[in-house]
Amino acid sequence: AQSVSQHNHHVILSEAASLELGCNYSYGGTVNLFWYVQYPGQHLQLLLKYFSGDPLVKGIKGFEAEFIKSKFSFNLRKPSVQWSDTAEYFCAVSLSYNTDKLIFGTGTRLQVFP
Amino acid sequence: EAGVVQSPRYKIIEKKQPVAFWCNPISGHNTLYWYLQNLGQGPELLIRYENEEAVDDSQLPKDRFSAERLKGVDSTLKIQPAELGDSAVYLCASSLGVGQTGEETQYFGPGTRLLVL
Numbered sequence A: 001a002q003s004v005s006q007h008n009h010h011v012i013l014s015e016a017a018s019l020e021l022g023c024n025y026s027y028g029g030t031v032n033l034f035w036y037v038q039y040p041g042q043h044l045q046l047l048l049k050y051f052s053g054d055p056l057v058k059g060i061k062g063f064e065a066e067f068i069k070s071k072f073s074f075n076l077r078k079p080s081v082q083w084s085d086t087a088e089y090f091c092a093v094s095l096s097y098n099t100d101k102l103i104f105g106t107g108t109r110l111q112v113f114p
Numbered sequence B: 001e002a003g004v005v006q007s008p009r010y011k012i013i014e015k016k017q018p019v020a021f022w023c024n025p026i027s028g029h030n031t032l033y034w035y036l037q038n039l040g041q042g043p044e045l046l047i048r049y050e051n052e053e054a055v056d057d058s059q060l061p062k063d064r065f066s067a068e069r070l071k072g073v074d075s076t077l078k079i080q081p082a083e084l085g086d087s088a089v090y091l092c093a094s095s096l097g098v099g100q101t102g103e104e105t106q107y108f109g110p111g112t113r114l115l116v117l
Helices: none
Strands: A003-005 A010-014 A019-021 A024-026 A031-038 A045-050 A056-058 A064-068 A073-078 A087-095 A098-104 A108-113 B005-007 B010-013 B019-024 B031-037 B044-050 B053-056 B065-068 B075-079 B088-095 B112-116
Touching (some): A003 A087, A031 A064, A045 A056, A073 A087, B005 B088, B019 B088, B031 B075, B044 B065, B044 B075, B075 B088
Parallel strands (some): A010 A108, B010 B112
Antiparallel strands (some): A003 A024, A019 A073, A056 A064, B031 B044, B044 B053
């Protein structure tokens, strides 16, 4: 069965530090990739998505992610985090033949301290 | 534009009691999803509707869970009877529908947090 792995369960950073959250998936075919964010007390929101084209995807709030097909990875990055980035981050995958079915990772909790 | 609306936001019931959750998707969104999110986990799909038709309910525990989407708009998810292990967050999401743009985004509601005692 297809799965999504997020290796970092809890990340603690100081403001202005750089961020990279790992995401790997297990599926050999064509995939669509997503990062969702859930701020405290709020609903899941889409940060960015990749369907095709440039493997470096830019999203909202200065986030970007790079799809590396050979590594089955879609890591999320931000060069300088802010306190307001404190949230839970979920990586998700859908398969090209079933684009409606999202498979989520277990999430990474990010805490940013001033 | 209003987002996905869910109610109630919180529900506490005793085991063996029934419970129902309601979802109103974004206007114009044909596809509606119900997800289950356990503590410390990512959401898992329970059921997906295309208009009023359930097109993927393979993960729905049909012995106690049921769902409906009458008229292809609002949807209700029901559990009867509830068990202790059903304590979780139940999320509703909606999208325009596959084939509309080829790059569908799912928009999530705030969820209903269920506690079964």
